[in-house]
Amino acid sequence: MEKKSLIKRLTGSREALLAVVLLVLFVLVTIVNPAFLTPKSLMDMLKNNAVTMVMALGMLCVMLVGGIDISIMSTLALSGMSIGMLLKNDVIASTPLAFLIAVAIGIVCGLAVGLVISRADVPPIIATMGFMYVFRAMGYLVSNGGQWAGAAALGNFKNFATTKFLGINCVIWVVILCYAFFFWFMKWTRTGRMIYAVGSNPSAAQVSGINVKNIKLLVYVIMGLLSGLGGALQVSVYASAMPDMQYGGEMDVIAACVIGGVSMSGGRGSVLGALLGSLILATIAKALPLIPFFDQLWLNTIKGVIILVVVVMNVVLQRVADKNALKGREM
Secondary structure: OHHHHHHHHHHOOHHHHHHHHHHHHHHHHHHHOHHHOOHHHHHHHHHHOHHHHHHHHHHHHHHHOOOOOOOHHHHHHHHHHHHHHHHHOOOOOOHHHHHHHHHHHHHHHHHHHHHHHHHHOOOHHHHHHHHHHHHHHHHHHHOOOOOOEOHHHOHHHHHHHHOEEOOEEHHHHHHHHHHHHHHHHHHHOHHHHHHHHHHHOHHHHHHOOOOHHHHHHHHHHHHHHHHHHHHHHHHHHHOOEOOOOOOOOHHHHHHHHHHOOOOOOOOOOOHHHHHHHHHHHHHHHHHHHHOOOOOHHHHHHHHHHHHHHHHHHHHHHHHHHHHHHHHHHHO
16 A cells, blocks of 8 residues: 555656656766866756756747747847847847847747737647747847847846846846746746646636637747747846847747646646756756766757656656546545
8 A cells, every 4th residue: 555655646646756866967977077066066057058948948838739949049039139239220229128028028029929829720830830930030120130239238237147036047037037937927826727727628628618719829928928038037147139049949948848747738747747857957057067977969869868758757647647547536
């Protein structure tokens, strides 16, 4: 009985398993290279992966309703390039204003994507693929044919990524605040519960009075907002704005959610899972180069293997959980 109870608890908590995986990674890498587990190293890891961690929250919302968004890094590039050029040409100088403009651009992009998907019923992968090219091209147009804004052109804006508050980098504070808000939003608000309901069963949600189209529109606006915020963070952290920044980075955001147990078919996933998935990817990216015999070319291969293993593990655990639930109803 104790063994069955343990299995049931494990299958009911993917987050617990992910936490164990993360802990094992930390221990193994620290054994190979003790320099990994130092406060500075960990802070640098969080800061350098802040964009992926923040945007994973938006992808969580999108995937919970059964959607996908591969235009997010193009939105990031457009918003980041826009404020980069505004700062470079001395149109603005305020850091808060730059963040607001980037977020506003992201919201507009997310609204456009959401309207096409929710109102025109275009499949998310097709719609976001089209917008991926459109937003990326707009980023190049904003850059006046491929110009870029370096550290000298960004003024005080770049200092945001080097400023600390209570001993913690401001970029990391942004990540903490985002996750704190979404922990509350997804669990304790009616809107958060409606997002889960739409992903679990859209027809039942519609019958119960939930406006499914508006919820789908909302999640893409949230994704756009966080993409715009990611664009501002990207420019500040790397002290440069280029139209091709984070090219292909949307796969890391999707991977973080998948590793975190977010279902591609919708209805299943959590903020904690997205956080743990992001941390696992961040740990891999930070730790593997510290291993003396590691070849950087293997990084994507290792990511791919981990994603496949975690997806298979999630499928197996879900089947076991479904069987346990069925047995419970029969009893």
